[in-house]
Amino acid sequence: MFLGSLFLFLMSFNFPPSLEPGLPGPDFWPRVILVCLMGLSLLLFIVSLKGKGTKEIDWNIKHLMPVFLLGLLYLLLINYLNYLIATFFFIILLLVFLGVRNWKTSVLFNIIYLIIVYFIFVRILGVPLI
Amino acid sequence: MEGTMVGAFLHSLVSVFHFQNFIMIILGVSVGIIMGALPGIGASTALAIFLPLTYAMPVGASVLLLCSIYAGAEYGGSISAVAIRTPGTGGAAATVIDGYPLAQKGFPGKALGASLYSSVVAGLISAVILAFFTPPLAALGLRFGPPEMFGMAVFGVAIVASLASQVPLKGFISALLGFLIATAGIDQFVGFARYTFNQPALLDGIPVIPAMIGLFALAEAFRMIENKVSSNEKNFDFRKVSFAMLTISEFKGLWRTVLRSSLIGTIIGIIPGVGASVASFIAYDDARRTSKHPEEFGKGSLEGIAAPEAANNAVVGGALIPTLALGIPGSASTAILMGTLIMNDVVPGPFFFEKNPDLSFLIFTGYFVCNLVLLVVGYFSIKACLRALDVPKEILATFIIVVSFLGAYAHGNNYSDMVIMFIFGILGWVFGKINIPVVPCIIAMLLGEMVESNFLSSVLISHGDYLVFFKRPLSAILLLLAAASFVYSVVKDRQLAARIKKIR
Secondary structure (H helix, E strand, O other): OHHHHHHHHHHHHHOOOOOOOOOOOOOHHHHHHHHHHHHHHHHHHHHHHHHOOOOOOOOOHHHHHHHHHHHHHHHHHHHHOOHHHHHHHHHHHHHHHOOOOOHHHHHHHHHHHHHHHHHHHHHHOOOOOO | OHHHHHHHHHHHHHHHOOHHHHHHHHHHHHHHHHHHHOOOOOHHHHHHHHHHHHOOOOHHHHHHHHHHHHHHHHHHHHHHHHHHOOOOOHHHOOHHHHHHHHHHOOOHHHHHHHHHHHHHHHHHHHHHHHHHHHHHHHHHHHOOOHHHHHHHHHHHHHHHHHHOOOOHHHHHHHHHHHHHHHOOEEOOOOOOEEOOOOOHHHOOOOOHHHHHHHHHHHHHHHHHHHOOOOOOOOOOOOOOOOOOOOOHHHHHOOHHHHHHHHHHHHHHHHOOOOOHHHHHHHHHHHHHHHOOOHHHOOOOOHHHHHHHHHHHHHHHHHHHHHHHHHOOOOOHHHHHHHHHHHHOOOOOOOOHHHHOHHHHHHHHHHHHHHHHHHHHHHHHHHHHHHHHOOOOHHHHHHHHHHHHHHHHHHHHOOHHHHHHHHHHHHHHHHHHHOOOOOHHHHHHHHHHHHHHHHHHHHHHHOOOOOOHHHHOHHHHHHHHHHHHHHHHHHHHHHHHHHHHHHHO
16 A cells, blocks of 8 residues: 555656646646645555554465466567467466466466467467467 | 437347357457456457457458457356356456355356356347447537546546555555656647657557556456466366356346346446446445345355446456547456557547447447357356366466467567557556556546646637636536545545554
């Protein structure tokens, strides 16, 4: 909660004002929102200070960190490799990280998935995946 | 007028049974049931996962597919509720109370039968209400000028924000974030690139569809991975139970409950922000109070299954009414539907019926037919769906993650959409962690551009008078109501906090 409001706060100060004279310019609407947002995050901050009973948020990131990193890696790799190849490795690594050690399962899953994707998206929908 | 209505209806009937459309309904219902049955995948996640399939389809088929998935998922949620005591969707939470005991007694067939029949009847009723109430509401909307549209949208978002979570303040913060996100990109009046941080990909604004896939599908997969240890409920032994279906005479005893619950569900569906789960609990409560056998509730009463299941399927039709007639989606699922329509250059709202008479009738008839299909598919797929519950969470989560990336890419064949989807996936997960509801944010994102342009044009047509909104009665009332919902919900929230403090 603290984190969220603090983040919003910093973010709203960071925005450069847009330049446009005349009637309500392009900067008007975002400003209205930002003022409200700042007000609300302040209010939330006060409420949470008063409430005291804020529970520590259990981020439990240990489980998910590898998944986030894998996702990033996948996004990087997909630029260099073909979609099908990158996805093949992504699925296998993801399954290994999630505790599926059975090679047959992951390869089977992979092959079925990729074949379906190939036919539906590449052949029928014409998405240039390769 | 009457003649053209009947003509349009007949025309839509023909096109519903057009090969492609009908296949989409069958596919959507089947997929929806299975997705709904899997715990952790609600209607909105199912819609987000299957959204990419619609990219290359004509708009009618895409909407039918998504509506069918939505309806199928609302029924499917009851399967896992009955079998493993874990509601597959939020709307099935109340079904657990009576569905699980009845299945434990050895009658999962009867429990699911009651759920299926009630779902179908409720779906049909809400389809009829949808067809009759949407056009007049849209006609009313046609008289709205920019100030009224602005007021309406702000009101809708405010209601969603105040009802979407336990802490309304966070709902409003979420909505404001959504509006803020919607301001990114080239602005509509002078073409100034706002908040693009020099990223050419953001010039068009943040694409809503990849954002929705991230928030609803990817974030859900993250949560699934995180909690994979938590659900250990065993699927039951298939050999030991009876799959005897509900008989017609048993269902006759449920008519009254189903009718009442369908009406409750439809009405609640119309109100933005109050979704299937609230509707099903209200219907359950209502059924218990009006039942002749209230003592059976909680021990496997058929009425106790029929009521919430009728309500959660009736919500679908109800929720479509404001989405189509006013362009104000009240829930995550309708937001995704609306996103799909917009992607196809069809703008839901008051002009929707004038501009797309064929499509609107296709939706009404298609939604009616999809409930009939639900009856048939649901009837024959009970066993298969029960087996689907044995799919390991790891595989399911992997599947969702991979499909999310694919869906984001296929949206515009853009690498940047994948990155945006990934960011929103993490954002959705973080939102969940700090208890900020996602739905107000996504609805505000969808409506953001419309709200801003109506705001600006209102000020422009009144020659710079910022008070124009309060000089037109309807927009004034709507805005005051929006403000009231904010004040009321936040004050109520603080009272609640004070009470909790006292107890401690």
